[in-house]
Amino acid sequence: MISVALDGEEALQARFAAFPAEMIASLSAKAAILAEALAAKVKDDKLSGGVLNAASGALRASIVAEAGVGGDGVFASVGSAGDVKYAAIQEYGGKTAAHEIVAAKAGALAFAVGGATIFAKRVRHPGSALPERSYLRSSLAEMADEIVAALADAPREAWERS
Amino acid sequence: MSREAAFSALFDAVVGAYPWALASRRLRVWSEVPAPMRPALFQLESGPEAYQWTSLARPRRTLEAKLFLYFDSRDPLTPGASAINAALDAIDAALTPQGADAAAGRQTLGGAVHDCKIAGVPVRDTGDIDGDGVAVLSVRLVLG
Numbered sequence: 001m002i003s004v005a006l007d008g009e010e011a012l013q014a015r016f017a018a019f020p021a022e023m024i025a026s027l028s029a030k031a032a033i034l035a036e037a038l039a040a041k042v043k044d045d046k047l048s049g050g051v052l053n054a055a056s057g058a059l060r061a062s063i064v065a066e067a068g069v070g071g072d073g074v075f076a077s078v079g080s081a082g083d084v085k086y087a088a089i090q091e092y093g094g095k096t097a098a099h100e101i102v103a104a105k106a107g108a109l110a111f112a113v114g115g116a117t118i119f120a121k122r123v124r125h126p127g128s129a130l131p132e133r134s135y136l137r138s139s140l141a142e143m144a145d146e147i148v149a150a151l152a153d154a155p156r157e158a159w160e161r162s
Numbered sequence: 163m164s165r166e167a168a169f170s171a172l173f174d175a176v177v178g179a180y181p182w183a184l185a186s187r188r189l190r191v192w193s194e195v196p197a198p199m200r201p202a203l204f205q206l207e208s209g210p211e212a213y214q215w216t217s218l219a220r221p222r223r224t225l226e227a228k229l230f231l232y233f234d235s236r237d238p239l240t241p242g243a244s245a246i247n248a249a250l251d252a253i254d255a256a257l258t259p260q261g262a263d264a265a266a267g268r269q270t271l272g273g274a275v276h277d278c279k280i281a282g283v284p285v286r287d288t289g290d291i292d293g294d295g296v297a298v299l300s301v302r303l304v305l306g
Contacts, residue, residue, distance in 0.1 A: 022290070022291045023291060025287065026287045026289070026291055026292055028287075029285050029286060029287035029296055029298075030192070030287060030294070030296060032285045032298060033191065033192065033230060033285075033296060033298060034191060036189075036206060036228060036230075036298070037189055037191050039208070040189055040206055040208045043208045044208050061210060061211065146191060146193070146194075149193060150191050150192070150193040153193055153292070153294075154292040154294065155292070157291075157292040157293050157294070
């Protein structure tokens, strides 16, 4: 029987054992940076005139970036948090449901039709069709190559250096 | 107190704190910053903004800036953490109130803000395994 002993085997095994934990910690920090960069693109480009103009600024202010370690891997997410009711329909497009508008703060609603002013206690809104104005998925698509390249670099460089 | 004056004052303070090879108020991802351009500082100013009405006439506004720091950590003989520690210490020192600010317990950045403080938990990766050291700091700016 032939046996081969490898000098430094224990050190090498220890190095490989530590590698995934170190790599996850490294990727987690870098995923946080990429998530912030993606959120900045959504807020400063897409929601600042690129796709939508900021009216109240509520949608832009609701954009949050998050990154961390979960399960076996690293995650990063960018999305709209809070109660901005039109966040999803602007992203995907769609039709709002028909609904009634009822005078709440004043005695009646007032609006102009054909030059005449109409007063009503309530009106039935038929719903609105909104086109897709993607601010999240379009940002991700535009940064996808950059994100993949940046995240792929870290393990490759780490492996070459180990 | 204006937002632009506040962010500019913060940037000036942090730029002067450490010998950055590159500093900018437009964020870049670390992979776009080659080693000769590091240490690099990028200030991101698209953080959340809050209004607090402490009086009927004037709101107190709270802004957030994030500082992204990139380092060349490829030297196997030097711990990647060393450069990060030195830069973070330098930023800590630059944002420590001095003189009248110290007496008031606030950092006003020369009068540009009501207060300025590092907030939250810094994100950091020493870069020991991939050569890219990074750190991210959040800074809260309060405008009176």
